[in-house]
Amino acid sequence: xxxxxxxxxxxxxxxxxxxxxxxxxxxxxxxxxxxxxxxxxxxxxxxxxxxxxxxxxxxxxxxxxxxxxxxxxxxxxxxxxxxxxxxxxxxxxxxxxxxxxxxxxxxxxxxxxxxxxxxxxxxxxxxxxxxxxxxxxxxxxxxxxxxxxxxxxxxxxxxxxxxxxxxxxxxxxxxxxxxxxxxxxxxxxxxxxxxxxxxxxxxxxxxxxxxxxxxxxxxxxxxxxxxxxxxxxxxxxxxxxxxxxxxxxxxxxxxxxxxxxxxxxxxxxxxxxxxxxxxxxxxxxxxxxxxxxxxxxxxxxxxxxxxxxxxxxxxxxxxxxxxxxxxxxxxxxxxxxxxxxxxxxxxxxxxxxxxxxxxxxxxxxxxxxxxxxxxxxxxxxxxxxxxxxxxxxxxxxxxxxxxxxxxxxxxxxxxxxxxxxxxxxxxxxxxxxxxxxxxxxxxxxxxxxxxxxxxxxxxxxxxxxxxxxxxxxxxxx
Numbered sequence: 336x337x338x339x340x341x342x343x344x345x346x347x348x349x350x351x352x353x354x355x356x357x358x359x360x361x362x363x364x365x366x367x368x369x370x371x372x373x374x375x376x377x378x379x380x381x382x383x384x385x386x387x388x389x390x391x392x393x394x395x396x397x398x399x400x401x402x403x404x405x406x407x408x409x410x411x412x413x414x415x416x417x418x419x420x421x422x423x424x425x426x427x428x429x430x431x432x433x434x435x436x437x438x439x440x441x442x443x444x445x446x447x448x449x450x451x452x453x454x455x456x457x458x459x460x461x462x463x464x465x466x467x468x469x470x471x472x473x474x475x476x477x478x479x480x481x482x483x484x485x486x487x488x489x490x491x492x493x494x495x496x497x498x499x500x501x502x503x504x505x506x507x508x509x510x511x512x513x514x515x516x517x518x519x520x521x522x523x524x525x526x527x528x529x530x531x532x533x534x535x536x537x538x539x540x541x542x543x544x545x546x547x548x549x550x551x552x553x554x555x556x557x558x559x560x561x562x563x564x565x566x567x568x569x570x571x572x573x574x575x576x577x578x579x580x581x582x583x584x585x586x587x588x589x590x591x592x593x594x595x596x597x598x599x600x601x602x603x604x605x606x607x608x609x610x611x612x613x614x615x616x617x618x619x620x621x622x623x624x625x626x627x628x629x630x631x632x633x634x635x636x637x638x639x640x641x642x643x644x645x646x647x648x649x650x651x652x653x654x655x656x657x658x659x660x661x662x663x664x665x666x667x668x669x670x671x672x673x674x675x676x677x678x679x680x681x682x683x684x685x686x687x688x689x690x691x692x693x694x695x696x697x698x699x700x701x702x703x704x705x706x707x708x709x710x711x712x713x714x715x716x717x718x719x720x721x722x723x724x725x726x727x728x729x730x731x732x733x734x735x736x737x738x739x740x741x742x743x744x745x746x747x748x749x750x751x752x753x754x755x756x757x758x759x760x761x762x763x764x765x766x767x768x769x770x771x772x773x774x775x776x777x778x779x780x781x782x783x784x785x786x787x788x789x790x791x792x793x794x795x796x797x798x799x800x801x802x803x804x805x806x807x808x809x810x811x812x
Contacts, residue, residue, distance in 0.1 A: 337384050338494045342395045345491025350471075350480065354497035357468040359384070364461025371448040376457065379443070384496065391495055397748050398574045399755025401490040404503035405599035472501070476508060484595050506595040515609040520798040525769060527738040527797055529676055531685045531730060532612075534581055535665075535719045536692040537712075538743030539761050544753050545709060552717065554724035558741065558764040563777040564792060567760035569785050571597070574748025574755065578632050581688065581744065583786025585641065586610040587794075590785075604637045611641030613684060615794055620644050622675060624687035626652045626663035643686075647671065660715070662690040665722040673729040676737075688744075692719055696749070708749045723764075731772040738796055739766040742789065763789060765796065 338347070338355055359380055366376035391402035473480045481489050481501040490498045541550035559565045570580045571590055582600040583589070587610055590597040608614055613621035624647040629635040638646055651671065652663045672687055696711030723741050730737045743761030747753050760783070767775040784792065 337381065337388055338496070340388050340392070341401065341490060341495045342392050343401065343487050343491045345488075347494055348492050351493030351497045354468070354471060354500070355494050357464050357471060358496050358500065360464030361461055361468060364457050364459075364464055367457025368454055368461060369457070370443060370446070371450040371453040371457070372446050373453065375443060375446045382439075387495060391490075395755075397755070398572070398576075400573075401486055402495060402499065403486055403598045404499045404506065405602065407499075408599060408602060472504065481505060484597060486598070502595055502598075506598075509594050509596060511603070511606050512610070515607075515614070517615075518801045520794075520800065521802055522797070522799045525736060525775075526799070527736045527767065528682045529679060529685075529730070529733070529735050529737040530683070530740070530793065530797060531672060531676060531726065531737070532584065532687065532740040532793070533672075533722070533726065534577075534584065534686070534688045534742060534744050535722070536577070536689045536744060537694075537747040538692065538716060538719045539746045539753075541713060541716065543758070544746065550713065552720040554720040554722075554727075555762060555764070558723055558727060558766055559762075560779075561766065561774045561776045562764040562779060563767045563775065563796070564780045564782055565762070565764040566781050567783040568742050568763040568789060569760050569783060570743075570745050571759070572745045573759050574745060577688070577744045580742075580786045584742070584790050585612055585686065587612075587615075587787050587790035589787040601632045601634075601637060605633070605640045608640035608642060611643075612686065612790065612793065613642030613644075616642075616682070616684060616797065619682045619684050620679070621684040621686065622647055624668065624672060624675075624685060625649075625690070626668060627688075627690055647675070660691060661695065662693060665689050665691045665718045666725075669722050669725045669729070672726065676730065677733060689719065689722070692716055692747075694747075696747070709752050712747055712749060727766055727774075731768050731774065733768075734770065734772045735768070736770050737768040738793070739768075740764070740789070740793060741766075742786075765792065767796070 362380035362383055363376050366379040367373060370376060370379075387402060394406070395401050481493065481498065482505075484502070484505075486498065486502070489501070493501065540555065541552065542548050568580070570583075572579050576599075578599060578601040579590075579597070582604060586600070586604065586607055588600075588607075593600055596603055613619065621643045622645045623634070623638045623643040625634065626649050629638070629646050629648045635646065649663070652667055655661065655663060655667075668687060668689055668691075672685055675685060676683070692712075692715040694711075694715070696708045696715065697706035726739055726741070730739055740763070742763035746759060746761060748755065763784075767777065769775050
């Protein structure tokens with residue numbers, strides 16, 4: 336019955352129900368081993384499932400996805416960076432949850448029994464259910480059970496816990512990549528010597544989000560007018576999952592090639608450093624700029640493995656001042672980026688991830704009434720737009736061949752205004768400057784692409800397209 340409440344709903348297959356029964360038996364045996372009380376162990380086994388169902392449904396309502404195995408890897412991050420995850424939960428809800436958790440722990444402790452027979456029975460039950468579960472899982476990679484990544488459909492067919500377990504096993508069985516091949520390229524004569532890539536938090540076109548032309552962003556409009564290439568960036572996440580877009584742009588691999596690694600490609604990215612942009616730009620110096628703890632998502636290990644020579648983290652920025660919000664501002668980032676760009680003495684890549692527009696979009700003022708989240712979002716997204724304008728002008732003033740790439744990592748999740756289920760794309764622009772600082776619009780191409788295709792568009796602009804060897808008539812024969 337609990338599993339039937341999971342969204343998306345679907346008709347469960349017998350195989351999924353059997354796997355769920357085995358997993359429930361494992362939980363029951365585990366708690367019986369710990370507390371020695373059969374009734375309490377049953378209640379705890381069901382409570383764990385109820386908690387996962389609630390978490391999955393809350394995630395589905397906000398982000399349009401059920402709970403995934405990769406989400407469990409973020410449990411530690413919730414405690415290290417609670418402001419990222421708890422800003423959507425009201426204070427009274429947090430207090431209530433804490434009190435209920437403390438009460439439950441007290442009740443469980445008081446009902447636990449020091450009964451050796453019960454503890455041993457729990458251990459034997461858990462071992463038997465683990466054996467049954469192991470025998471019930473597919474042993475061949477060619478098994479049709481959850482063979483292709485489709486979390487929505489598989490959660491509906493198999494249930495939440497079986498889908499989480501099966502996807503984790505498929506992810507573990509996926510082989511690592513061979514080193515990235517380096518095809519021959521012919522760089523154009525006017526190739527950029529400076530590339531600045533801005534991954535702007537929750538940046539989207541408000542005219543599309545809210546259907547109001549009056550909300551158009553002037554910086555985005557101007558950049559589109561004189562960009563060498565612009566369009567929609569077809570990101571897969573909604574409201575979160577920055578790392579999916581970031582991985583695509585940095586490593587150039589589409590989700591179809593990632594398989595079950597698509598849900599959190601950063602979990603395995605340290606072994607794929609040869610695919611990263613810095614590794615594809617020999618002789619260049621690469622800087623990664625992010626005003627946050629670089630341990631978040633493992634960037635402190637991933638970025639050096641990908642060829643970044645320096646990480647410019649939160650210690651390089653002053654904390655936001657009064658009235659500036661919770662996170663380092665886009666204006667402060669703009670100043671640091673332009674300073675580093677001006678000081679560059681060799682071909683350089685600066686990849687920056689902004690954070691100001693992560694929110695909260697509700698004003699911190701203690702006024703009455705419900706906060707206007709759309710107005711709060713517009714206040715912050717306009718600062719990202721101002722960053723785009725300032726960087727365009729600042730890079731042009733350097734008088735060096737340069738390329739500015741600016742894009743949004745995902746759309747915001749705003750209840751009642753921007754919700755999952757519809758379009759997910761964000762805008763991107765690629766603006767070129769020549770050696771005199773003049774903007775070179777070129778063909779001003781409108782092309783809708785994926786984050787991985789944006790990676791290759793940057794390489795084509797800097798190194799030239801991949802050279803295709805000519806085939807002689809004898810080779811054709």
